[in-house]
Amino acid sequence: TERTLVLIKPDGVARAVVGEIISRIERKGLSLVALQLTTVSDEVARGHYAEHAEKPFFPSLLEFITSGPLVAAVVEGPRAIAAFRQLAGGTDPVEKAVPGTIRGDFALETQNNLVHGSDSPESAEREIALWFPGLS
Ligand code: ATP
DSSP states (O other): OEEEEEEEOHHHHHTTOHHHHHHHHHHHTOEEEEEEEEOOOHHHHHHHTGGGTTSTTHHHHHHHHTSSOEEEEEEEETTHHHHHHHHHOOSSTTTTOOBTBHHHHHOOOSSSOSEEEOSSHHHHHHHHHHHOTTOO
């Protein structure tokens, strides 16, 4: 079994699709290990997106991710990292994500693409420690 860090970004909370997204996670057979509604600090946001610090979209991404409450979750199951990324669909909700995925069904813009999921076991470990420091 494996764990992944999932975010339902502020656009997902604002658009009231949190239940829909959690429902898809549960229907896939994945389990919730931790779940929190929180408005993220600039510091955690910078830590989370450190790999994008030099990208042109970084300032906008920081503003977006700190703009309001989001849902952070630890999700567990066999191949949870790849399984959630399959549910999410590609980063660009129109060019990459296909219908049937969270982004393909509900998003239009690459920045405001509703969800995040860790992309490797190393990222998952780092991100879970960042968002849920108390979790064993
Ligand atoms: P995530 O890491 O959030 O699951 P991802 O792995 O699909 O997304 P990354 O390339 O790691 O995509 O980008 C992280 C996030 O930065 C994206 O989910 C999106 O919100 C934003 N982003 C990525 N590329 C762009 C871009 N060209 N313009 C605006 N925002 C972008």
